[in-house]
Amino acid sequence: MTIVPPEALRPSGGGDHYRIFTPYLRAWTRAGRRQVLDAPEKVPFPGGPALGRPEISREPYGSTRRARRPYEFPRGGESAARRRMARWLEWCAEDYADGKDDLAGDRTSRLGPYLRLGCVSPLELESLAENGEFVRQLCWRDFYHQVTSAFPRIDRDDYRPRGTRWRDDDGAIRAWKEGLTGVPIVDAGMRHLLAEGWMPNRVRMITASFLVKRVFVDWRVGAGHFAELLLDGVVASNYGNWQWVAGTGNDTRPNRTLSPVRQARRFDPQGEYVRRYLPELAAVPAKAVHEPWRSAPVKGYPPPLVPFG
C-alpha cells in the first residue's frame, strides 16, 4: 500500500508515469490524500489451508562466527510496529536529515519491514510525521511503486537499456555475498546483511555500486541476493534502487560511480561501523581502516578484489 495510489499521478507532458523523482515529488506533495481509516475489526480469511503459527528461527541468517553478537530480530505484528512508529516520530523530528547517513549511529526509523508487511500504514505515518526529509523518503517508496506499476518487468529487464555487458565471475560474486572483497565498507555492509537482514541505505548504495560499477556483475544478481535476505525486501524499492545504482533505472546521472573509500571516510569517519562487522580489523587505527591495502597486510583479511590506487 502506498500514500498516493500508483496510477493516480500523470506527468503533464504525457506518459503513463513519472520517470524522474523531483517532478514526481512536486506532484505527490500537492496531491490529495484520503482519510486515514481505523483498522477493520475483523479481517475475513479465505477458506483453505489451516492457519498455524510459523516456525521462526531466532538465529542470524549467516555465519554466526562473523556476526558481532546474536542479533534480536525486530518483533513482528501491528502492536510492535505502532510502538516503533510512536517512538520514532517523537525522536526523528530532531535530526533525521543529519543522522540518516551516520552509519555507526543507526539513526533511521527501521520501519521498512513493518511497511513491507502492512503493520503500519504509510499514509498514517506521513500524516503524523513532521520531518520533511523523512516524508521525502516515503515519497521515494511511492515513486518506485508507480514506476513498477507501469513497468512490472523491473525485476528482470533494464528500465532504460544501456547494452552493458556484464561479467560472469562466480568467485567475485561469492566474495561480495560473503563480505570478503577486501574493501572494508563493502564487506561490513554485506556481513551486516547476512547477520541481521538489514543494511543502512547508504551502505546499500555503496555495496550495490561496487558490484555493478567496479566488478561489472549484473544488477539482477545483486538485487536477487538482497531480495532473499532483506527484512524489508520488496520488488519496487529493491529493484528500483538497484536499477538506479546500475544506471539502467531512474537516475538522471546514469554514469555515477560511488567511491567506497570516499563514502566510507565521509559517513564512517572513525571506522566504527566497519569494525563492528569486521572483527579482523578491530585493531586497525581509524586512519587506515578504510584502506587496509595501504599498510602491511592484515592477518585474516583478503586483499581488494579490484585494484585501488
Ligand SMILES: Cc1cc2nc3c(=O)[nH]c(=O)nc-3n(C[C@H](O)[C@H](O)[C@H](O)COP(=O)(O)OP(=O)(O)OC[C@H]3O[C@@H](n4cnc5c(N)ncnc54)[C@H](O)[C@@H]3O)c2cc1C
Ligand atoms: C540497492 C538498494 C536496495 C534497496 N532495497 C530496498 C527494499 O527492498 N525495500 C525497501 O523498503 N527499501 C529498499 N531500499 C531503500 C532504503 O535503503 C530502505 O528503505 C531503508 O534503508 C530502510 O531503512 P529504514 O526503514 O530505517 O528507512 P528510513 O530512512 O527511516 O526511511 C523511512 C522509509 O522510507 C522508505 N524509503 C527510504 N529510502 C527509500 C528509497 N531510497 N527507496 C524507496 N523507499 C525508501 C522506506 O519505506 C523506509 O522504511 C534500497 C536501497 C538501495 C540503495
